[in-house]
Amino acid sequence: MDADANRKIERDCVIAGGGPAGMVLGYLLARAGLRVTVLEKHADFLRDFRGDTVHPSTITLLGELGLRNRFLDLPLTRISTLDVVFDGDRFTMADFGTLPGPDNFLVFAPQWDFLNFLAAEAASLPGFELRMSTRADGLVYDGGRIAGVRATGPEGSLELRAPLTVAADGRASILRNDAGLHPTGFGVPIDVLWFHLPKPPQPVPATLGYASARGLVLTLDRGSYYQSGMVIPKDGFEGIKAQGIEAFRDRLTAAAPHLAGPARSITGWEQIKLLSVRINRLDTWHRPGFIAIGDAAHAMSPMFGVGINYAIQDAVALANAVIPELARGTVSDRTLADVQKRRQVPVRKMQRIQRLGHRAIARRPRGSRLVPRPVSWALRGLSPVLRRATARFIGVGFRPEHPAGA
Structure with a gap:
């Protein structure tokens, strides 16, 4: 911690939000030799009823970073199949065992354990800094470009300046709003x-x-x-x-x-x-020197538990795109626009499916059964095919990301 918290601190990137997207992005940038600060407004990560689902695509990513085995040593629950009971009848809707090994399972891990794990791994990297109990209050501008963050921490106010500022501070993002970016919401019943x-x-x-x-x-x-x-x-x-x-x-x-x-x-x-379930997304994720990722760019429904994984995929795509430029002390507007273009495709597809699912859930059944018997019989007949397709759709997603060089 700097002795004088009121002076300007120069970094290569400053990230608001110590959730999965912010922590993974901070780790990746520091791993590439960059100086990065992650700001987390809470004193710890211990908050319940947050997304706990870690999908096979994320486990694969951790393996590519050399973190897989240590992650799997955490207190977690491995799930090979997802069963749903419709009207008293049990169906296996997804069989992750049909995915290519070794990451052919899904994990339920308390999010605080996952974030503490990432923080501990990132702490070994010389360029990484995590400032807990530090709230991002607003953006710093330099002409027409966003040049950093104003924040308040245990030692008072501080200003962090960087070529790139990232809003990973959730669906109520302060920095996103300060940048003049406002999401378009879709009705959720x-x-x-x-x-x-x-x-x-x-x-x-x-x-x-x-x-x-x-x-x-x-x-x-x-x-x-x-x-x-x-x-x-x-x-x-x-x-x-x-x-x-x-x-x-x-x-x-x-x-x-x-x-x-x-x-x-x-x-x-x-x-x-x-x-309060929301689905929304920004039309534009970025400004010069600034980009929003994860829930700050696109709030996902808890349906299929994909929110953490899509946020992490945003972080990986962003790191891959900006590391070469940040090493030279800058990041171009075109690069940030390309990140949005790449990531908004899978986000839109998944949100469309979630919205369809919401409408199906909210629709009141006409009879005593939620699923008519002919549909139930059809589900059983299609079960082997459905299990494989659903496992890939949920476990891998539409566009899994991989760290550069993996």
Whole structure:
């Protein structure tokens, strides 16, 4: 830490946001010998109900960086298949074992463990700096070009100047707004309530979710417990709270009857966190000397759990594009535009599919079944093909990125 926090600090890149996108980008730039600072407004990474899904494409990336084995030593849960129960019938919707090895599985890892892991690995690189408890307050301009960040940390105000400033500070990005960039939102008919549930004494096979005409409940395996979710109508949480906590438990067990015992652990609304689901994206991600990535550029739905992985892919594509120029002390507007052009293609495709999925979830079934029996029979008949296709679509995505030289 600089002795005089009020003076200007010169770096090659300054990144606002210590989430997966910011930490991976910081690691990649420092690995290339650049001086990079990541600003994280919180004192630690310990915040629950964040995205915990690490897909095969990200595990492959970690392998290309020489980090795979150490990452897999963390406390995490490996999943080879994703099962969904429709109207009481179990379907294997994705079989990651059909992907090329060795990264033919999906991982659930608490995000704080993943970020602490990245921070520890990056700390060994001489050009990397992580400033915790440091809030990015706004942008620094030099003529018509963005030249850095004004921030507030434990020692007061500071100014970090760099040829490239990156907003990786989430879907409520301060820097994105300060740059005059505002996302276009797409209507989302659902929200998600997140909470913890203990596993029943005799756990069922790993199951992503239980869907029926009575509701949709998610159960992400965290080893000793489930990180669980309930899909509700948009802005419907206040109405659910008005009905009382017992009615909430009844709603939960109506969708997943075997969770009746674990549901009794929910005794108050403080145990439940609302995720207001959004899908949006910027028309333009960049300004001279500045670019937004991850949720700051495109908020993804939790559907398929791809948000972390798409944010990391943004970081890899950006690092590959800018490292040669930043080594010379500059970055061109054309390069930043090319990064957006490359990454917005898979983002648009995935968001389109998520929006279709939301409409299907929100549509009220006409009968007692969510999935008509002929459709259920067709799903079973198509299951082997569907498992392979879904595993690739979810696990690899439309345009996986690889670090330069890998």
